[in-house]
Amino acid sequence: MLGNSPGPFRVGVLALANDQVIERDLARLLPPEVLTFTTRIAFGGDCTMEQLAKMAPQLAEAAQLLNPEVALDAVIFGCTSGTIAIGPETIRDAIQSVRPGALAVNPVxxxxxxxxxxxxxxxxxxxxxxxxxxxxxxxxxxxxxxxxxxxxxxxxxxxxxxxxxxxxxxxxxxxxxxxxxxxxxxxxxxxxxxxxxxxxxxxxxxxxxxxxNQAMAWDILASLGVANGVPGYGRLLSGIPS
CATH class of the missing domain: 3.40.50.1860 (Rossmann fold)
Known part of the structure; x- marks a missing residue:
């Protein structure tokens, strides 16, 4: 018999193709009731402003691939320098063009x-x-x-x-x-x-x-109203405002 999808909160993650850390960190920082779904954005080679800016045209399509049949509460763009190169507003517009109900989160x-x-x-x-x-x-x-x-x-x-x-x-x-x-x-x-x-x-x-990654976890938890703290990872996460 079919029931509801698992988890009260669902968060999409747009991770760079060669990022080895973000998924591990978020798995440790977000509680079980916050489910994450990840897709990858093509990136590699030298980390320069020019290369980082080239990710911009991929954002909307990548966000659309995040479990497309499921409504997401938030979508994370997982690149701090990429946020500088592309711009927070451009990232937010791209994500919300295909995920209009989702909070768009970036590290900066x-x-x-x-x-x-x-x-x-x-x-x-x-x-x-x-x-x-x-x-x-x-x-x-x-x-x-x-x-x-x-x-x-x-x-x-x-x-x-x-x-x-x-x-x-x-x-x-x-x-x-x-x-x-x-x-x-x-x-x-x-x-x-x-x-x-x-x-x-x-x-x-x-x-x-x-x-x-800690800041984005804090942003997600605070925005979703998940008020329990996450001990062991700094003062920021010692208590989450509801």
Whole structure:
């Protein structure tokens, strides 16, 4: 006998073809009542603004492929630098052109909302990117009303190398920036293995640490009214507002 589809909440994920981290992180951060469905967007090679912008024409079709017979509560675009290259408004328009009832979530706006929720306006920024993308990322946050206190960039160009950066290296980079003069650390990129070291970064720096995937999980949980906290992954998720 047929019944209702499983799960009260359904979230689609548009992940880059070579992202090895986002699905694992979201599976750990979202509770069982939030089901996720993932499709992939073609991407590879060098991580440059030009290459990232080429994903824009794929977004609507990819969003349409996300379990097309099921209504989704939200759709995540899983690329922080891609959000900078394409633009949050363009991403939102593409997703909602085929998923008009779904909340469109991206890492940049989710992180901005998370930082405001924490009361953090002056931030340290850790990125895996080469200088042009890192500078554009910093400029985006400055345009949104944040001040960049200090910044550390790993300078990676080959996109497949981002997920190979070890968590301890990310911890060391954030700790090197410290906490003096800053109110939070933002660690950019959905393919960065930062989730497991967020609380250690907070301990070493004395300020909250926010990552791309953690911020999107927070945005989803807060927007859907799933109010239970997610311990072990930083102050942001220690309590979710209903």
């Amino acid at each position: 706006e989710a992180a901005s909302g998370a930082l405001r929720h924490l009361g953090s306006r002056r931030i340290n920024l850790v990125t895996p990117y080469e200088p042009e993308i890192a500078a554009r990322m910093a400029a985006q946050f400055e345009a949104a009303g944040f001040a960049i206190n200090r910044r550390y960039d790993f300078g990676i160009t080959a996109s497949e190398d981002i997920s190979r950066v070890q968590p301890e290296a990310i911890l060391e980079a954030a700790a090197r920036l410290g906490g003096e003069g800053a109110e939070a650390t933002f660690i950019s990129c959905t393919d960065f293995q930062s989730l497991d070291v967020l609380e250690r970064i907070e301990t070493k720096t004395g300020i909250p640490a926010v990552s791309s």
